[in-house]
Amino acid sequence: MGAVGLPPGPGAPPPAQFAAPRHWGAPEAPAGTTTRLRPVRTRRPARVVAAVACLVLGLGLIGGAVTGSWLTGGADAEDGTPSGYAEARDLWHSTPVDTLFPRTLDGNGAGPGGADRVWTRVAVAPDSGCAKALDPLLLRAIQPVGCLRLLRATYTDATTSSVTTVGMVFTEADAPAMKALRARFTHEGLADRTDLMPRTYPAEGTVAEGFGDRQRASWTVSVLTDVPAVVYAVSGFADGRTVPDPQPARRAVASGATTAPAQAGLGHEAKGVADRVERRLRKTARPAPETPR
Secondary structure, three states: OOOOOOOOOOOOOOOOOOOOOOOOOOOOOOHHHOOOOOOOOOOOHHHHHHHHHHHHHHHHHHHHHHHHHHHHOOOOOOOOOOOOHHHHHOHHHHOOHHHHOOOEEEEOOOOHHHOOEEEEEEEEOOOEOOOOOOOHHHHHHOHHHOOOEEEEEEEEEOOOOEEEEEEEEEOOOOHHHHHHHHHHHHHHOHHHOHHHOOOOOOOOOOOOOOOOHHHEEEEEEEEOOOOOEEEEEEEEEOOOOOOOOOEEHHHHOOOOOOOHHHHOOHHHHHHHHHHHHHHHHHHHHOOOOOOOO
């Protein structure tokens, strides 16, 4: 699918064949009953050298192919989609919620000035489609890659003064399509547009109950290319106060930023939660290889 226009914003070798195994203790065939073999001519040195050279060359080619496979993490498909891409797309229903959205997130050095942060999960939304959970214009922006499923959770900081909703949009696209979408978000600055700001998940009976659209203060949107997903986060004050001038996290965390979201560290909140959830998603999609024993 092509890009959707947006209004201006604000193969392994076959197994070797082995001879039938001998049984331990089986008698040898009597010498008189074996077939007499013709004498074998002595091989010429030149032929021996050529055979050895071919063997070494063959082993080198095989070793090179194996090494290349190790370095690239397996063969890529013809369309440039890494192996395991389809499996990563199914993580939304095959992975425990505590794996994708841990009950607590450690944000060592994630706060303003490198201060440590700890976020506690207060609510997890039922998995859903994107139509009602995303702003219509943001939904339109990611339409080229399709929305397979959306997962969301809301966290609060240790002081319960801020709340942050983080979401994962699992897409239907292959790697080239995800790269194209990421390039568009980068070149057109879509992640910084206020009219494409993600929506919150205000769970009733929690500190985030009053966290609605008007309470959004800072946000971040990241289009992944190694996993078919878009990860976002949006933060605000836990006391329900409105924020007339929200600011994207990229700007709110910049040195010298003086806006209300920046001064309250809400850009760090959105970026910190999104980064850690994104890392867990990548780690789950591509687990570390087992160490040989």
